[in-house]
Amino acid sequence: MQPSLVLSLRRRRAEIRARWMELLLVEPVNSPLANPHTLIFMLNETIDLVFAALRRGETPRQIALPECPCGHNPYLAYFRAGIQALHEALVLIQSREPELKPAERDAAFAELNTIIRRIAGRQIEAFAALCPDCAGRER
Numbered sequence: 001m002q003p004s005l006v007l008s009l010r011r012r013r014a015e016i017r018a019r020w021m022e023l024l025l026v027e028p029v030n031s032p033l034a035n036p037h038t039l040i041f042m043l044n045e046t047i048d049l050v051f052a053a054l055r056r057g058e059t060p061r062q063i064a065l066p067e068c069p070c071g072h073n074p075y076l077a078y079f080r081a082g083i084q085a086l087h088e089a090l091v092l093i094q095s096r097e098p099e100l101k102p103a104e105r106d107a108a109f110a111e112l113n114t115i116i117r118r119i120a121g122r123q124i125e126a127f128a129a130l131c132p133d134c135a136g137r138e139r
Contacts, residue, residue, distance in 0.1 A: 001108045002100075006054045008093040009086075013051075017043050020085035027077035034074035046082065046119065053115040060110030063117040066124045070133035079120035086116055 009016070020043055024036040032038075068076060090112055094105050128134040 001054055001057070001111045002104065004097070005090070005093060005108050006051075009054070009089060010051055012089045012093070013047060016085050016089045017047060019088060020047075020082050023081035023084055024078060027081055030077070031072040031074060034072070034077055036077075039074060039078045042078070049119050050086065050112075050115055053119070054111070058111050058114045058118075060107065060114045063114055063121065065117055066121050066128065068124065068128055068131075068134060070131060072133070073124055073127050073131070075120065075123045075127055079116070079124070082120070083113075083116055086112055 021036070021040055024039060027034075027036065029035055065076075065079065087109070090108060094100055094108070
């Protein structure tokens, strides 16, 4: 991702965090662990991970989010909200940079998606490994 886009995202950190919380609060709660007021403590660390990965750069790849056999994984809603908040921020930033070529816009989205989905995948799979309803099941 172009350094100017990464810098613009970093400058919107507080807005991204606020929007992520807002979106998380409207996600359906499928278990006590998925209570948004329980999950918001993770926001700063997750956003730090995203920005650190953006600084390093990632080769965009198609990464599917893992599925949860029991459907009670609290990270599913958490990362749905985060992905949307990050996408919205990137769209707003890109709309203010008309000199960006379509390929550059697409590449920025692809890299952001790779990063957030990789982070999400680790968290979702870690929870599934500990969940008695998911552990050992085919995913």
